[in-house]
Amino acid sequence: MEKTRAVTARNSPDAARDIPEATVARLPVYLRALTTLSDQGTTTCSSEELAVAAGVNSAKLRKDLSYLGSYGTRGVGYDVEYLRYQIAREIGVTQDWPVVIVGIGNLGQALANYSGFRSRGFRVVALLDADPARRAEAVAGLEVRPFADLEQIVHDHGVAIGVIATPAVAAQDVADRMVACGITSILNFAPIVLSVPDLVDVRKVDLSIELQILAYHEQRKMQGAVTEEVTA
Amino acid sequence: MEKTRAVTARNSPDAARDIPEATVARLPVYLRALTTLSDQGTTTCSSEELAVAAGVNSAKLRKDLSYLGSYGTRGVGYDVEYLRYQIAREIGVTQDWPVVIVGIGNLGQALANYSGFRSRGFRVVALLDADPARRAEAVAGLEVRPFADLEQIVHDHGVAIGVIATPAVAAQDVADRMVACGITSILNFAPIVLSVPDLVDVRKVDLSIELQILAYHEQRKMQGAVTEEVTA
DNA sequence: TCCGTTTTGTTCTCCCGTTCACAAACTCCT
DNA sequence: AGGAGTTTGTGAACGGGAGAACAAAACGGA
Structure with a gap:
């Protein structure tokens, strides 16, 4: 098992590379953004455009995608349809x-x-x-x-x-x-x-x-406002 | 603002200490666990017990609680009601x-x-x-x-x-x-x-x-099974 | 009062994730 | 063909969180 993974990890296209959990959690977001772009008729996009659409940093996006393989073209960007399929396949949502x-x-x-x-x-x-x-x-x-x-x-x-x-x-x-x-x-x-x-x-x-987390930050915003008034 | 925070950060009980985001996200879980314990009639609990109820590591739980203050008693544990109130107050859910x-x-x-x-x-x-x-x-x-x-x-x-x-x-x-x-x-x-x-x-x-993240792991489980069969 | 036991609060180390920065690679234009 | 411009992929530095481990503190019994 260990040996098999070590051998196939880098090159084989269907190898089970170990993708960081944080990246896995973002792949569906990228997939959604790509679907939106595709619906709008966009055929190609840069990491910067896709990053904006997904609400993340472009460097992070590129690093995330690099775990899947080299699906982009330097100087050009990513083919929307192709990348979308690759991510869908990696996640496993090409099947039902x-x-x-x-x-x-x-x-x-x-x-x-x-x-x-x-x-x-x-x-x-x-x-x-x-x-x-x-x-x-x-x-x-x-x-x-x-x-x-x-x-x-x-x-x-x-x-x-x-x-x-x-x-x-x-x-x-x-x-x-x-x-x-x-x-x-x-x-x-x-x-x-x-x-x-x-x-x-x-x-x-x-x-x-989720609401409680929002409440915490909301409370801090208010405390901050009060503190500012007091110290002003 | 900066100065105010620096002065009040350590000691004042109602000071707006900066609690790590990861901790903030867990506080509501602790609150829920404490409410459950309270409903069961438990008056005191150790970090270990509470950690199990919240599904986290006890060291992590203690560190999280330490950001709020020293609300426990060494050798004894935490008073369920007291801790519950402190967390609720910190999150901001004592108000409506x-x-x-x-x-x-x-x-x-x-x-x-x-x-x-x-x-x-x-x-x-x-x-x-x-x-x-x-x-x-x-x-x-x-x-x-x-x-x-x-x-x-x-x-x-x-x-x-x-x-x-x-x-x-x-x-x-x-x-x-x-x-x-x-x-x-x-x-x-x-x-x-x-x-x-x-x-x-x-x-x-x-x-x-959330389902897509589960699907990804599910797919890997299956791939792993196949790989094992092949290499066996 | 003193010692053993329990449990907290905290320090230290390690690891994962984020971000920067840049070389490699590709396109386009002349 | 070659150079300018663009964008990817990745090495390296950085920051934050997780967990182990331990000292400090409280309790209980003798």
Whole structure:
């Protein structure tokens, strides 16, 4: 394993180079910016233009792209379509990823209806909820099925990614069941720290945490204003 | 300003010490963990216990807390209630923050109904949408008002934080209007990079980016499996 | 009172990520 | 063909955060 990676790391186009995590997190942003440029009819762009569109420093952008390979032309820039495909392939969104959503409350429904998933290579194959009342009507054209169906669905569709949009109290149970079914990537919206095996990836989105971070800075802005008044 | 900060930085309890951004992002997690512990009836906890509950390293937790002050007791640990209050005060969620949500589609409705905002010091004071059809019925007990009312609402309630849940094409316009009204912190759910003045804070939540990051790692897991089979 | 135990607060070191700066490489124009 | 201009890719310096490790401090028991 180690040896294989060492040999293929530099040159092979499909080698699994180890891309820094910070870079991985920005690749989707670049992809989005390139798609926008492409829609506008732009065929070529410089690192500076793309950096502006992605809201980052151009040197950082170039270094990020250099981890994927040399896809630009010096003195010219990058071919928008070509680069877009290369990034999409590196991320893995040239293929379709089946996804299940568990917890069809307000947030779960919003996620089920979100068109941005489908357009970026993700297909919601099932909606699950433990509450029978929630299963009365279809959401986003899909019936809401009992949570017990999870294993069957994961098996049938080869699901590797699960989304948790349940209340906090239910989230750990759901995660455990997901892991038991073979899901290895979880996007967690519940405000709780999930514990999962090392080989399972978890990313969390906590809406109120984001607001709290903003509040902290907002408070400092106000304190600063007061301090200035006092010292003035 | 510089001088004032230098003088008050170390000792004054309400001084605006500069807390590292990485620490700020974790404080809300600690706050959540402490609330959970408190609800369970725990009155005292060690850094190790709290670290486990927050999903971080205990050394990192202690260092984070040390930026706020010395709120623990050596040999004993931390008083849950006391620490909880100190963190809440540092973040600024002991006071109430009025918030406006613009874009009352699926996601906007979910946000409007999210109880986690209210319970953590945020109060949704208005829902705005440019589409008259959306204003037909109330959402989360609030009427949906025209976007033109933004300035009046911001002025009346002293709103400093705005949430954008519109489609991408509308987001920059909304942000510009928010900034013009005096909003200085924006939580952006639209998949686009907003450009705002330096003194305005923007945090973004992009649902599909999170999935793409998971997809990248998922793809690598699979590649790794294949490589192992080949080399075996 | 004194010693062992526990746990915090902090120092030190290492590593990752960011940014600068520049050589290499490509285009275009003469 | 050659030189001027442009832009990429990357080496190197820099800064910040993570984690180990330890000294300082508090508690409890004898």
